[in-house]
Amino acid sequence: MYKTKVGLYNHQKYECGKEPQFPCPHCPYKSKRKDINERYYKCQSCNKCYSHLSSLGRHQKYECGKEPKFVCPYCSNKFKLKTPNCDRCGKCYRAISSLRRHHKYECGKEPQFQCQFCSYKSKLKFNRGIYKCENCGRTYLVKRSLWRHVKYECGKEPQFRCQFCDFKSKTKSYLKQHVILLHAKWLLHNKTILK
Numbered sequence: 001m002y003k004t005k006v007g008l009y010n011h012q013k014y015e016c017g018k019e020p021q022f023p024c025p026h027c028p029y030k031s032k033r034k035d036i037n038e039r040y041y042k043c044q045s046c047n048k049c050y051s052h053l054s055s056l057g058r059h060q061k062y063e064c065g066k067e068p069k070f071v072c073p074y075c076s077n078k079f080k081l082k083t084p085n086c087d088r089c090g091k092c093y094r095a096i097s098s099l100r101r102h103h104k105y106e107c108g109k110e111p112q113f114q115c116q117f118c119s120y121k122s123k124l125k126f127n128r129g130i131y132k133c134e135n136c137g138r139t140y141l142v143k144r145s146l147w148r149h150v151k152y153e154c155g156k157e158p159q160f161r162c163q164f165c166d167f168k169s170k171t172k173s174y175l176k177q178h179v180i181l182l183h184a185k186w187l188l189h190n191k192t193i194l195k
Contacts, residue, residue: 014032015032018032020032024049041053041055041056042056043056043059043060043064045060045064045065046064046065047184048064048184049184058081062080062081063080063081066080067080068080084096084098084099085099086099086102086103086107088103088107088108089107089108091107101124105123105124106123106124109123110123111123115139131143131145131146132146133146133149133150133154135150135154135155136154136155138154148171152170152171153170153171156170158170160172160174160175161175162175162178162179162183163179164179164182164183165182165183167182
């Protein structure tokens with residue numbers, strides 16, 4: 001289901017039943033969508049690509065060629081990026097905004113958002129799904145998301161295996177993301193085409 005006619009048109013023209021046709025300018029990966037390969041920022045030191053300039057900046061400042069320097073006050077593990085954590089419960093977050101949301105709605109708070117369809121209450125607003133999985137109770141706002149969850153995830157073993165390591169995923173998209181993020185250097189070096 002598409003929100004706009006243009007979205008449906010692009011899906012039919014480039015994606016539905018078509019092989020990926022848009023090559024990445026930096027690796028053998030091909031995409032079904034042209035715009036995915038056009039928006040990138042490449043690190044000149046390690047060739048990692050990012051879709052946002054701010055992500056590249058963060059990578060260069062804290063990660064690329066750097067030793068981990070941030071120590072978790074709860075487990076003494078070291079990290080390359082400073083992770084904001086809650087001073088009350090110790091839960092770690094990737095972004096300050098997530099920590100603020102945690103303080104405002106979750107940490108030490110009772111669930112305050114009532115589901116409009118049942119007696120379930122949530123600590124966060126966006127947990128109000130109208131499509132509920134009969135097996136595990138997870139809810140989804142979009143029917144297709146529930147369908148994908150039931151078909152590939154709920155109670156299922158991961159069925160998509162990485163060709164480079166022992167990683168397994170329940171969906172193709174997570175596997176593709178894993179390969180691009182963790183095996184990009186290998187792909188560039190060996191000119192392997194990602195299917």
